[in-house]
Amino acid sequence: MVKDTRQKILNATSHLFERQGYHATGLNEIVKESGTPRGSLYYYFPEGKEEIASESVKQRMAYISSHADEVMQQFAEPAEAVYALILGIMNNMGESCGTGAPIAAVALEASNTSERIRTACAKGYQDYQDVVAKKLIDGGFSEEKAQSLALTIHAAIEGVMILSRTSKNVTLIENVANDMKFLIEFSSKN
Amino acid sequence: MVKDTRQKILNATSHLFERQGYHATGLNEIVKESGTPRGSLYYYFPEGKEEIASESVKQRMAYISSHADEVMQQFAEPAEAVYALILGIMNNMGESCGTGAPIAAVALEASNTSERIRTACAKGYQDYQDVVAKKLIDGGFSEEKAQSLALTIHAAIEGVMILSRTSKNVTLIENVANDMKFLIEFSSKN
DNA sequence: AAAATTATACTAACTGGTCTATATAGGTAT
DNA sequence: ATACCTATATAGACCAGTTAGTATAATTTT
Numbered sequence: 001m002v003k004d005t006r007q008k009i010l011n012a013t014s015h016l017f018e019r020q021g022y023h024a025t026g027l028n029e030i031v032k033e034s035g036t037p038r039g040s041l042y043y044y045f046p047e048g049k050e051e052i053a054s055e056s057v058k059q060r061m062a063y064i065s066s067h068a069d070e071v072m073q074q075f076a077e078p079a080e081a082v083y084a085l086i087l088g089i090m091n092n093m094g095e096s097c098g099t100g101a102p103i104a105a106v107a108l109e110a111s112n113t114s115e116r117i118r119t120a121c122a123k124g125y126q127d128y129q130d131v132v133a134k135k136l137i138d139g140g141f142s143e144e145k146a147q148s149l150a151l152t153i154h155a156a157i158e159g160v161m162i163l164s165r166t167s168k169n170v171t172l173i174e175n176v177a178n179d180m181k182f183l184i185e186f187s188s189k190n
Numbered sequence: 191m192v193k194d195t196r197q198k199i200l201n202a203t204s205h206l207f208e209r210q211g212y213h214a215t216g217l218n219e220i221v222k223e224s225g226t227p228r229g230s231l232y233y234y235f236p237e238g239k240e241e242i243a244s245e246s247v248k249q250r251m252a253y254i255s256s257h258a259d260e261v262m263q264q265f266a267e268p269a270e271a272v273y274a275l276i277l278g279i280m281n282n283m284g285e286s287c288g289t290g291a292p293i294a295a296v297a298l299e300a301s302n303t304s305e306r307i308r309t310a311c312a313k314g315y316q317d318y319q320d321v322v323a324k325k326l327i328d329g330g331f332s333e334e335k336a337q338s339l340a341l342t343i344h345a346a347i348e349g350v351m352i353l354s355r356t357s358k359n360v361t362l363i364e365n366v367a368n369d370m371k372f373l374i375e376f377s378s379k380n
Numbered sequence: 381a382a383a384a385t386t387a388t389a390c391t392a393a394c395t396g397g398t399c400t401a402t403a404t405a406g407g408t409a410t
Numbered sequence: 411a412t413a414c415c416t417a418t419a420t421a422g423a424c425c426a427g428t429t430a431g432t433a434t435a436a437t438t439t440t
Contacts, residue, residue: 005385021299023213027430039386042431049430098302104352105298109211111355112288122357151353151362152369156342159349162294163341165301167312172341179342179373186376187369195419217396229420232397239396 006044008034013056019098021105022053022117053110054120057103061124064102068131078139079184082132082153086177089157090170097168101161129154142190149187153180196234198224203246209288211295212243212307243300244310247293251314254292258321268329269374272322272343276367279347280360287358291351319344332380339377343370 012034016025027049031038045051068085075081093100103121110117129150136146160176202224206215217239221228235241258275265271283290293311300307319340326336350366 019302021211021213021295023211024299024303026428028428037386039388043385101298105211105295107352107356108291108295108298109214111358112209113214118356118358125353125356148365149369151350152346152366155349155353155362155366156346157349158352159345159347160341162297162348163315163345166297166308166315168301168308172345175338176342176345179339182377183369183373187372216394218394227420228422233419 005036005040008036009041009044009052010056010059012036013052014060014102017053017056017106018060018100018102022109050114050116053106053114054116057106057117057120057124060102061121061128065124065128065131068128072131072135078132078135078141079181081135082184083177083181085132086157086173086180089161090164090173090177093161093164093170093173095170097165097170100165101158104158104162125154136184140189141187145187145190149184152183156180195226195230198226199231199234199242200246200249202226203242204250204292207243207246207296208250208290208292212299240304240306243296243304244306247296247307247310247314250292251311251318255314255318255321258318262321262325268322268325268331269371271325272374273367273371275322276347276363276370279351280354280363280367283351283354283360283363285360287355287360290355291348294348294352315344326374330379331377335377335380339374342373346370 009030012030013025016029016033027041028038030052031041041052042048045055071085071088072078072081075084089100103124106117107121107125110121129147132153133143133146133150136149137143141149156176156179160173164170164172199220202220203215206219206223217231218228220242221231231242232238235245261275261278262268262271265274279290293314296307297311297315300311319337322343323333323336323340326339327333331339346366346369350363354360354362
């Protein structure tokens, strides 16, 4: 595998970023966690940490969005699909609450500092939101209403992950799942 | 003013944490931004950065919660109050989108690292949520339903601030304000 | 042999934190 | 009032460790 080392670096970076954010994650830590050679860092990412971060964010969000899309396809009704999506997040989180909100910390830290990272986050978020919006449109919502609801759903998801991690209580997520289901079911379709 | 220096340190810290988070904010930067003497840092906060952070988070969230409480009191209906609260956040954010989510970055960064900071964030968040819950109870919601709605509202607020900052677009917040108003108005009261 | 990849040593800047010396108060005894 | 004393507060040099990043040599792989 030619790109194996490169991929290991990105995986380790995504993992560390999710747990502790951008600035707390050092290059040495990435090297150690990935088990890749130190010298390869700047070989594969000559532009340094910013490039690693931006690439890691892109890749992570692409994976998450495609996973969300799979969930969406498993349900006929958008309300059910979104409910399942959010519950799935809860189950993935585990009791320790060490993860969840894979790029939120990076997005906040970089929003005023690195335009490159910020835009990578913005695009990743938008793609994720579009997955939900698409499902809502398929379910009969107008394009505008779907985008509007998808935004609120996404915000609620992002927020509740922060609250879950901070309070070390995953059950909060179920609460939000119920409210989002309700919101979709009772909202007008245009 | 005897406690002037100490307060300046906390103010600067809160300000910097909101914009760039915990790890990106160095002690030197706090000293510089606050205009206080370097030697005073460890005089007022002998336990170091963690103590400064925990104190800063507490104070900041106390202020935000009391402000939210004031807004709640200006409206008879909880749906209207929450709507006004969220719109107020939008107006405070300003076009640059450099602020908003005052402790979210710190909460995410510290949730796996510093128990002291994590609990300070958790308590701050809970108090904020209680302000909203109280208003819902006053508006006729059951205690349980009020807590549940307050959580979702809080999550949506926290999340949309991240999304606004990342996309540099404050208008998203209005969208969430509308949906939260709707959610309150159409939810059953028990 | 040539190209791709990795190893190692290094830099300059910065980190959080400690240290001692010094100033500046406010109160007290003379 | 004045001299003295002590607690509070400030100044800033200093520490060891770490950071991101660079340069170049050695090693694989093709």
